[in-house]
Amino acid sequence: MEIDEKDKFDVALLDLSLTDSRGLKTLEKFLSKEGYLGCPTIVLTGYEDEKTGFEALQKGAVDYLNKGKINSYLLVKSILYACIRKDNQALLKAKEVAENTAEMKQRFLASMSHELRTPLNVVIGTASLLEQSEHTQQQQKYIDALKITSQSLLGLINNILDVSKIESGKIELENKPFELTKVLEDLMQLYSFKSKDKKLGLYKKFDLSLPNYVIGDSLRLNQVLINLLDNAMKFTESGGEVELKAKVIDETEDTSTICFQITDSGIGIAPEKLESIFDSFVQADESTTRLYGGTGLGLSISQHLVGLFGGQLSVESEYGKGATFGFTIDLIRDKETVFIPIEEKVELSSVRANDDYTKILLVEDHDFNQMIAIQLLKNWSNKIEVDIAHNGKEGVEKVTKNYYDLVLMDIAMPEMDGLTATKMIRTTLPDNKKNIPIIAMTAHALKTEMEKCFAAGMNDFISKPIDQSLLFKKINKVLNLAEEEKKGGIPKPAEPSAINELSGLKVDLVYFDHLACGDPDLKMTLIKSVLDDLPIELEKIKVAYSEENVEEFYKVAHKLKSTFGYVGLKESPAINKVLVRPTEREEKFYFEFVDFEHFKVISKEVLSQINDIYFKENKSI
């Protein structure tokens, strides 16, 4: 049979009624890559011949029909199922492709934003340090420029993440109080440097009745205005003019309707292009890209954001004479929030009774970031002592050996990352150490990352580049909480964790009922074999532990783990902490932290519980 019409059939019916091997060979050829029709194949087998049908199924046919039993209903049913199966496979494949693409994109964006934030953190941090050192007024202006531009770059990096969010409709506006006039003045300052560079006139026209304090999303508003101002600057030649206008056009009791306009005297837009300039990746002219650069994303994002604010971005332009972009939105006036002037300093709260230094351990692998964090902290208070660990492993060691009030923990580090280190501190250290406050400092600003930090047991989270007053507030918060816990804490018994864990330790032998399948004698035999075998294995692991034979230790641990699993303790953290084998790289290190004495107490308890059940049930049989 010649098959030159691939993908043209929905279902193939193949008669294999000759019970020789040739029929199956035809099927094989049929389903092979070269001959594959791209459609499900149903085979017809001879009277009384179920065996060929089975074999055909194994070779890849979707169904078989016995000629002796076939009728039109069976045939239709079989064909229908084959079709559904085909559609289903195509769907599954399409879904898989779509999911993979989306996931790749998300990963790419996450890692991009991380890569970009890391160096930017250094820029922003260095600017802060520079500002705190001695400098002239002229230099202050340079520092301001550095600060504002790096902040706006940070905003742009966040935009990269936005594009994907917009595409998936996931972007939402925040509703937070902010200073509208300050946002506008900051923008003017930012662009005054740029306009001087390009020898443009930059003008502002702000309505005197503009509300100072409003509630909304300042970052997104800023983002739209920056996009529009960037465009205006880009498409205006030297000697031209750019103007930012903000005007109140209506007021209700709670809201102000404000019209923002950015006007330039640049190249303008041809009338026929006016409609399409808001589309993604479209600029007025292809030559525009060559001349002026840009991705063509800015206006598309801006229009979308303005839409979220409840407005619409519009444009008026006379070709060759400039353009005016504008939008009108309602902003809620904020009457409650009291804004703290930036000059007001956050003081290190003197939570500690004596006048001791507050000891902070900084776990951070990056030299620049270390320098910045140390300087920030030292400038903040001379009552702070900072110690450094270069990776998570060193961090855990230092916390084990020394006393600290607080740990600042980077996430991505060589040797051991911050999440693992935190988990180790929380699970393997003695009680007086394991509850030390830990604040994550990470360049990943994604929510999932934040959740991971909390899941690992961190107390708080701050994203890089570090906002210093936010950091100080968070430090105060966790220190105060830790102090309160200490004061309010009831004196605990000597071995609280062991006792607490023992009270939650309950052996459950229901799995043995399943294994024994209702045979009480067999159940008893099986439990007895655990009672015989477990002490031997426990002895083995004890020897391996005392000889520090890591390999042997985890070998025995593996078996013990499944034994503890049978007796209903699969999820017991106290047991898993000791028995779950860490990755090869970390096992030696984990091994050092195994609390074997505690494990012995637990296993003794488990054994005695099994023993009790065994003798109780044995009597009742």
Added chain:
Amino acid sequence: MKILVVDDDPVIVKALESRLSREGFEVFATLNPNEAVTELKDEEKEPFDLIISDIVMPYISGIELLTEIKRVTPHTPIILISALDQKELILTAFELGAQDFVVKPINLDELLLRITKYMPREESK
């Protein structure tokens, strides 16, 4: 149908031995992988139709055992007993020719279903 069971865990060995015999299979169950290999090599005895083996055992790894089994009796299907976190190991085992696996703690009904799949045709119900 003759089945070989090898696992270092006495609970599993006893439970499988008892349940499989009750289901009408001929079972040889052992805690010792070396004994399993000796039994496989014994040409005087009737060959096994199926092997059920733990993938991690002390002293000889499941992978080593698997390699040895495949050398001695390349066509006998093998079902592995593994833990969920041994994905890599399971993949390696498949590459080496294992047919199937069940995860600990074993569900005996599931295991029986899987065994049925590898029964010689004339015995299948």
